[in-house]
Amino acid sequence: MSNEAAGGGVRAGFIGGGFMTEVHSRAVRAARGVPYGVASSNPASSADAAARLGIARSYASPDELIADPDIDVVHICTPNTTHAGYAFAAIAAGKHVVCEKPLATSAADADRLVAAVAVAGITATVPFVYRFHPMVREARAKVAAGELGTLLTIDGSYLQDWLLLSEDDNWRVDSVLGGPSRAFADIGSHLCDLVEFVTGDRITRLTSTTRTFFSSRATSTDITTEDAVAIVVETRGGAIGTLLVSQVAPGRKNRLAIEIAGTAESIAFDQEQPESLWLGRREGSQLIMRDGACLSPDAARLSVLPPGHPLGYQDAFTAFVQDSYAAVAGETPDGLPRFEDGARAARLTEAVLESAAEGRWVELEENTND
Structure with a gap:
């Protein structure tokens, strides 16, 4: 036993x-x-x-x-x-x-x-x-409650600079170890997961452009994996969006940011400033700070420290493991990313590479896991 x-x-x-x-x-x-x-x-x-x-x-x-x-x-x-x-x-x-x-x-x-x-x-x-930041759950709850109205546009990016220089190197640049995609599979998958998680909508069509700015690095040669990718997306619900992913963006250490605009409000989250949400309105925009007493139940559940005591990446990771282990024990935590979500990311990765290689829009076929 x-x-x-x-x-x-x-x-x-x-x-x-x-x-x-x-x-x-x-x-x-x-x-x-x-x-x-x-x-x-x-x-x-x-x-x-x-x-x-x-x-x-x-x-x-x-x-x-x-x-x-x-x-x-x-x-x-x-x-x-x-x-x-x-x-x-x-x-x-x-x-x-x-x-x-x-x-x-x-x-x-x-x-x-x-x-x-x-x-x-x-x-x-x-x-x-990143699903486990309390303010991500708050954004998701607001979208699900219809506070944004009909979703219109999505603006997202995930920017890093750790591979900015030609002498910067890592096993991930090698397709034998890292696979055919680097920037998108590594961090773009997080961006797309966050967009789909918060909106409750699916990307159904995309077109992309990739760039490999350094074909050689300190110890790596003949590099084919991408340093950056730009994507235009359409969603099942009719929204359109642009997504930018880069591992060569000076000064950006781990900036995962999304902004979603609806007919009533916009909402924005920045992972480097995870304690707040920006709500945009025609009149009277607002910055909401994390306070478990004022959040939706799921966001409040993850708000494990008092307001003003910042929660970060490691806290989000702990919450993910806690929910994974709760599922092991037979519970069904809401929003837990399972292998189905990993498979979804793999399909998106292949669509991004296919679009970039062939210079055309790629449709994402319906899948029973979606």
């Missing part, structure tokens, strides 16, 4: 030993789970990760970790092209799964993972964690 089933804290195993594993392990601790073990690319790196992260057990290989009956949930925090393989193995072993995005580097593999989860009857989630 697993520790979770016996009534103890959920025991988490981590595959990977880098930055995202650090973020996941902190969130697991804050969510009252147990960081039980870690496996990296070889026994030595696994032992190093365990020591750095304060995790008692290291495994010789990811396969050994997945096979351990004491682990309840496998957190996959490895290079993109390995995600699907580890997720399939964890599902086959009956483990619950938290898999970093992209869930898979092809929509076909992502859809197969969704099907495998349904057969196995396990909980499988993808950390689209």
Whole structure:
């Protein structure tokens, strides 16, 4: 019997030993789970990760970790092209799964993972964690209540500068490790997820342009993955929008921002200023600050600190893990991003690449998961 089933804290195993594993392990601790073990690319790196992260057990290989009956949930925090393989193995072993995005580097593999989860009857989630900022939930509640009126336009961007210079380099630029898309799959997927989550609407048609400004970097050559992408979208409900994604925007560290305009009001959220929402009106625009006593129930639930005590990215990640583990225990938390949402992002990624390659609009086919 697993520790979770016996009534103890959920025991988490981590595959990977880098930055995202650090973020996941902190969130697991804050969510009252147990960081039980870690496996990296070889026994030595696994032992190093365990020591750095304060995790008692290291495994010789990811396969050994997945096979351990004491682990309840496998957190996959490895290079993109390995995600699907580890997720399939964890599902086959009956483990619950938290898999970093992209869930898979092809929509076909992502859809197969969704099907495998349904057969196995396990909980499988993808950390689209920006959903867990309280003011994102407040924006969603206002849209759902009809306060914006009929949605007209969407303006969104996700801008970073960590790959601004030609000497900046990372495994993600290599399509062998990162997959065919970089900027969109890495951060544009977050932007599209946030747009669709807040609006409750789906992107049904898009056209895109991509740019790779550096074909060579410090140790990488023949780079084909994009540094930036510009997208025009249409939604099922009739709104139109523009989305800009860049990893070469000077001074922008992690600026995920959306503005949605309706016939009555506009609403705007900026992840670098997550404690507030801007409401735009023809007369009397307003800045709303986070205060759980004045928010919608779902936003208030996530507002775990008093007003004036800022909540940030790690807090959002903790809330995501808490809701994932609540789902493991049989609850149905609202807004939890599951493998279906990861598959949705994979389909959007392929549509963006197809449009950019062929210079045309691409229709997003209806999918039962959508």
